[in-house]
Amino acid sequence: MTSFPQFDQNSPAIVENTMMPLFGVELQQLEEIIKSFTLESYRPRQIWHALYKKRVSTLEEITSLPLSVRNRLTAAGYSIGLPKIAQTFKSSDGTERYLIACGDGETVETVWMPNGDDGEMGDGSDADSEEAAAQSATLSETLPYRRATICVSSQVGCAVNCHFCLTAKLGVRRNLTAGEIAGQVVAVLNRHQARIGRDRINLVFMGMGEPFLNYDNFMAAVHLLVEGVGIPESRMTVSTSGILPGIERFAMEKLRPKLALSLNAPNDTIREAMMPITRKWKIADLLAAMRAIPLRPRERVTFEYVLLGGVNDRREDARELATLLRGSDLQAKVNLIVWNPGPEIPYRMPTPEDVAAFQKQLIASGVPAFLRRPRGRDIYAACGQLKRTLE
Ligand code: SF4
Structure with a gap:
């Protein structure tokens, strides 16, 4: 190990x-x-x-x-009280993971992924992606134009206890304030001297914590980042493990990021074994709440699906997932994430053949499915690996 x-x-x-x-x-x-x-x-x-x-x-x-x-x-x-980058870990693929110090000595993790992880591209949900790509081609001749995704934490630790996730091992220590959430973004933008308007910055609220269990601070941070820092909300995605009251509130927001549901299973039985929170809120209720969100033109809701070898990666799981999503009446797409191994987590990675077959099955069934590029695995920066680790 x-x-x-x-x-x-x-x-x-x-x-x-x-x-x-x-x-x-x-x-x-x-x-x-x-x-x-x-x-x-x-x-x-x-x-x-x-x-x-x-x-x-x-x-x-x-x-x-x-x-x-x-x-x-x-x-x-x-x-000013901006959170400080206390330590930086650099991956061979350009990803950087930061240990960010909050004012009280607590720390959270934030990740910078140059060129993104393909989770936010190539899927038609990013309304201005083609226009931006064309703009990028022109700008790159004259400016050091850059595209990057920042993965942001919303809590110190997490209480949700998804069995495949390292952050869950920490438990929850406390909520982050709006300033600590938005401050992670600004600290990282400053480190890279990124210029909003020139550089194309996407934000994913998928770091440590469950944003919808810290709803008010999370949404206050979104407002600061949109109205203050100037990052459009259409370039932000928040991922929830399925906090039903949070999704219901989110549906009523005028200014909101895109939504991703960390689904990970085609039915409640498999999901409950991976994510005990399913006992409280069932998939059908989550989908119903998501249907109440008025989507922007070309926007899709994302379903994240962490593939665990032998657990949820079979051909019949893909077929059942496609049936579930096609019947949901939602403009949906699936982001497939190959599970990142971690110590004391009793799962195995899926085989590349099973991953390819799963994706192919979804696409053949009419569900757009994209494979997220794993980023920063060597520095524990990939999905589900954030646990305040030091080298
Ligand atoms: S996957 Fe997300 S919601 Fe689940 S335990 Fe990890 S950080 Fe919390």
């Missing part, structure tokens, strides 16, 4: 920060904070712009604010 070093709480890179973070607050909250400083009415918007558009890391960088004001904010205990 692969040796798998554990997170070390005494890592010197991770220190507690007792300052009050400004990153993560909305404009209205900022106006409240600034009130007590009796400043000009345009100052809150100026700070908001610096936080999210300019993505500053320190108050000193907000040079549009007089030094005296910056000093007063610092004296009152405020800092």
Whole structure:
């Protein structure tokens, strides 16, 4: 078995920060904070712009604010409070996994995948993908144009306990704040000096945690990332393990990412053996809730399907899955993910032949199915491998 070093709480890179973070607050909250400083009415918007558009890391960088004001904010205990990249692990395929330190000494993982993992491309669900590809070809001649996907965490650990997932081994430690969720993205964008508008950045909320069990903070982070940082919500995908009340709320949101359901089985019996949460919410109820989401033109809902050797990867599973999805009345597509092995997880990888046959069966049955490229396996950055591991 692969040796798998554990997170070390005494890592010197991770220190507690007792300052009050400004990153993560909305404009209205900022106006409240600034009130007590009796400043000009345009100052809150100026700070908001610096936080999210300019993505500053320190108050000193907000040079549009007089030094005296910056000093007063610092004296009152405020800092920018962006989460910090405490450690970086680089994969041979260009993927980078980060251990990101929150202010209280907790850590989460975030992953940068240059060129994505094909989960968000080539499927017709990304409304502007062809246009962007053409634009990319033109821009690449003049600019260092880049396309990347950032995988973002929503909780420290996770309570859902999917049996194939390493994060589940941590249990849940706490929810991340909106600032800590959006801050992961900004910390990584800053590291790569990415420019929104020039670089094509996709976000997948598929890191540690179940976003719909931290619903309010997750959605607040989405608003900061769309309205502040400027990443369109059509380039964001949130994955849920199937939290029914969360899907029902999500269906009513005006501004929302695309939705992916981590389905992983063609029926409740197989799913329950892999994902105990199925006992609480059945597949049929989840599909019914998903039907209430008004989809954008060309948008599809994604069904993620982690293939486990001998568990859910047989030809008849593919046939049953196709019947389920075709009967669901949803514009669906399937992202197939070859399970990534981890220590103490009692599953085996599917064979390449079984993976190919599964995909072929789905496509032959009229269900679009795409194979996600595994990214960063050598640094434990691939799907289901995030567990705050150190090299
Ligand atoms: S797969 Fe997602 S929802 Fe399930 S335990 Fe892992 S992090 Fe939680």
